[in-house]
Amino acid sequence: MTVAIDSDKLMGLVYRAVDEVGATLNAALVVMGDRLGYYQALADHGPTTAPELAERTGTDEHYTREWLNAQAAGGFVEYDTATGRYTLPPEQTVALTDPSSPAYLPGFFQIALGTVQHATQTIEAARSGAGIGWHEHTSDVHIGCERFFRPSYNANLLSSWLPALEGVVARLERGGSVADIGCGHGASTVLMAEAFPRSTFIGSDYHQPSIETARLRAADAGLGGRVTFEVAPADKFSGAGYDLVTTFDALHDMGDPVGAARHVRDALAPDGTWMLVEPMAGDHVEDNLNPVGRAYYGFSTLLCTPASLSQPVGLALGTQAGPARIRDVTKAAGFTRFRTVAQSPFNLVFEVRP
Template identity: 75%
Template sequence: MTTIHEAPALDVDKLMAFVFKAVDEVGATLNTALVVMGDKLGYYQAMADSGPTTASRLAQDTSTDEHYAREWLNAQAAGGYVEYDATTGHYTLPPEQAAALTDPSSPAYLPGFFQIALGTTHDTDSVLQAARNQAGVGWHEHTGDVHDGCERFFRTMYNAHLVGEWLPALDGVVAKLERGARVADIGCGYGASTIIMAQAFPNSTFVGSDYHEASIAAARQRAQDAGVADRVTFEVASATAFTGTEFDLVTTFDALHDMGDPVGAAKHVHQAIAPDGTWMVVEPMAGDTVSDNLNPVGRAYYGFSTLLCTPSSLAQDVGLALGTQAGPARIRDVVTTSGFSRFASVAQTPFNRVLEVRP
């Protein structure tokens, strides 16, 4: 006998509450593009410099069309990003938003976060096709906003925490770096983390590696611009094939979960690290269960995981696809399976967890 499932009665109030939640979500989705627009056209910086302004003045200050400036300002006011004075017709960028949207030295600097989100959604069609074909989408296949936005977003964290908090949380590492250590930075991208460490510890030498050739080209130029090219080199290499041995410190920033073969990468690190060396693994902040991650940060990271990080892993050999919200227990399994014996969570921020891994 076939059992017919009877649909539950609709609660109209709950339905309409969800509809208006969805309206807010669509507004937020569009605002991602508007924030990137405001960043690239210089709208936020002009408002921070000028104080209360009008659409006409903002357009003049940025050499853009007034019609776009007007609609952009109204959308920003509706979303609470700028304040609107109906009496004077002026728009103001509050100091808190100015810090988050115009000051690259602020630990709350956000334009890169929006830029990588916009770039990630831009490539949704490729991800849809990959999901149907049980395939992946490589990091190199994404639009430049993904690469640039990723570097800008995570560089903010590294500037704020790497030298002053994360490295000191590792047993004896700062003393080694001050004396002069050999450091390998795996999956270095544009080299932001590598260069920050090189600037802080001039007696040490650093080798950054990444499979993405365009990122390594950018990293080499940035090392030259930063004046650290005498002690920093970059190579195009996968995480299972970077060169060198006897490293005192190996670092992997926000990249282990993106790798197709993180176990193979961990085994290679184990071979390359000195017997008393340290591997610092920095991963997106995550708990060990789905329930642990049902929060605003987890929601954003699960979104990136679906559209960016998991497809990237699936495009590589093995394709383990740990996911952005892998959690410390899964990372522990990866590194202990690869021969490491010591593992500890030593620091964290709302966006990152720092793990200390030792032979």
């Protein structure tokens, strides 16, 4: 049967494709601008020509000119036709040069760029059903992940997420024990340890290079013996009787999240709390058909689902699992109490108790 083609809709799709390709290329351009100091130089010096930017950053003028023009075409910088100068607007200055801002974006682009570098491998994995481990990805994935999530943790963890948990802050102020599971580079572990000097913390992750970085971060922060890190999968971290266990943006990546949750329950004190932080998601596909959901479904396809499938069980919850599926995981592990206590544009925070 012949289907009539709406030529306007077809060309609309073509022009959208042009925008999509430009956005794909821009991920690499943002990482380039971050690493070469282009954004910082624009922020520091104001309206700038391509030769000036090249001189200030010690880079070649041919590259700076094309990079600036691409950024101007994408609306990341502004171009003055009268002077030939490029300006980084104040909003972009915050988002692209201020690591203390919750809107800081370079890490988001960096993890995206690192993720798509394995697209060919992911295509082959999709044919066979194989997985791709977190450890198999480039360092842009590992570093970009921390750089993306850390500003949100800095903005929310101490001010709203932990206070939303029943009695937890008071316990940590008195002196409690905390296990941070899937801690990566230890950003969340170190942040909590600095805030609660009477408490002790142990971070764990199966990825040894990340644990080595975490140990350096703790040493640089002068946290001494109150913070330790170990290489261990989520269902085998050491210790027991914890007042608080935390898991940040990691449960959905695990091959056996029920097994990990069961181990958390066994490791908690009888009145302990598990703070589970997961990506923002609704329970139904239609709840997630928005820009955040689109990005997370993309990461789920190319990064998180392959990571889960590379491990035993390979449940593959997906980045957009949603509260109901996360609750089912905790219930299957023997937890009886589950509630959503906080959220941000990118995260949901759950309080889980025995």
